[in-house]
Amino acid sequence: MADTDWRNQTAITEFILLGFDNLPHLQILLFLVFLVIYITTMAGNTLIVVLVVTDRHLHTPMYFFLGNLSSLETCYTSTILPRMVASLLTGDRTISVSACFTQMYVFGFLGSTECYLLAVMSYDRYLAICKPLHYSTLMSTKLCLQLAAGSWLNGCLAPAIIILFLSQLIFCGLNEIDHFYCDSISLLELSCSDIHQVILVDFILACEVTLLPFLLTLTSYACIITTILRIPSATGRQKAFSTCSSHLIVVTVFYGTIMMVYLLPKQESLRELNKVFSLCYTVLTPLLNPLIYSLRNKEVKAALSKAVRKCGFQTTMQRLRDNNLS
Numbered sequence: 368m369a370d371t372d373w374r375n376q377t378a379i380t381e382f383i384l385l386g387f388d389n390l391p392h393l394q395i396l397l398f399l400v401f402l403v404i405y406i407t408t409m410a411g412n413t414l415i416v417v418l419v420v421t422d423r424h425l426h427t428p429m430y431f432f433l434g435n436l437s438s439l440e441t442c443y444t445s446t447i448l449p450r451m452v453a454s455l456l457t458g459d460r461t462i463s464v465s466a467c468f469t470q471m472y473v474f475g476f477l478g479s480t481e482c483y484l485l486a487v488m489s490y491d492r493y494l495a496i497c498k499p500l501h502y503s504t505l506m507s508t509k510l511c512l513q514l515a516a517g518s519w520l521n522g523c524l525a526p527a528i529i530i531l532f533l534s535q536l537i538f539c540g541l542n543e544i545d546h547f548y549c550d551s552i553s554l555l556e557l558s559c560s561d562i563h564q565v566i567l568v569d570f571i572l573a574c575e576v577t578l579l580p581f582l583l584t585l586t587s588y589a590c591i592i593t594t595i596l597r598i599p600s601a602t603g604r605q606k607a608f609s610t611c612s613s614h615l616i617v618v619t620v621f622y623g624t625i626m627m628v629y630l631l632p633k634q635e636s637l638r639e640l641n642k643v644f645s646l647c648y649t650v651l652t653p654l655l656n657p658l659i660y661s662l663r664n665k666e667v668k669a670a671l672s673k674a675v676r677k678c679g680f681q682t683t684m685q686r687l688r689d690n691n692l693s
Contacts, residue, residue: 382462382467383461486581547645588611
């Protein structure tokens with residue numbers, strides 16, 4: 368009988384992303400804040416990529432993976448922020464079913480890839496600190512390319528499976544998603560099909576793309592910290608820790624906010640808090656990454672200073688040429 372009830376209802380063709388509609392008086396302010404965050408995030412991560420590509424001193428495995436991470440962050444933040452900014456400006460919160468699934472896939476793909484990349488970067492730091500004499504041999508160019516390619520490839524598989532299962536569901540009745548992006552958990556709440564199998568598959572794949580890389584990252588840092596503590600001199604310990612401190616901060620912020628989002632009780636009273644934590648790893652993490660690496664990393668700061676001086680020198684020479692011509 369229940370089966371007949373939902374079949375008689377009209378299938379949903381679009382969803383409404385409620386986002387921050389409960390704050391109507393702050394829409395313009397939120398629009399400006401998120402617009403500035405988006406521009407800053409894109410500029411910061413693009414700058415990191417340009418520095419890694421152009422400065423030969425940054426042509427090392429660590430910065431190769433950092434370039435991959437910054438490239439990912441530019442795509443990651445572009446999956447959510449432009450639509451959210453447009454919705455805050457125009458008030459149009461509708462999104463088609465196909466666009467919602469596309470956003471969910473791209474977001475899941477990039478998020479999964481980031482988990483693998485962070486694990487790969489922690490493995491790189493493990494080799495650099497725990498096996499320094501064999502580092503250049505072990506972390507070869509071929510291995511770097513394989514690890515980066517493997518991260519992107521693995522990242523695209525799990526979300527594709529989830530989307531395949533979700534596309535088989537029927538959505539009817541309410542079409543309001545109480546979030547600022549298409550989230551699989553929110554979508555499952557709107558389905559009138561049997562979702563038990565999808566929940567099981569989603570849980571298994573989520574463990575594969577988050578828990579497994581997290582455990583690998585945790586293991587790497589356990590070995591790193593153990594090795595650092597064995598260094599006799601305080602200067603040596605500080606120098607060793609400084610090589611991985613930026614990455615450790617990024618890992619802590621990324622996984623810390625994800626845990627808060629998905630381990631938070633699914634209660635109506637905590638929905639707004641869930642959105643705030645979701646903002647942390649979808650919006651703030653891509654913004655913080657280039658700031659953390661540029662402010663705490665001597666090589667990146669040196670490359671940035673060199674690039675600024677070079678641009679200033681070229682500008683001065685161009686002005687001199689223009690004056691001579693005139």
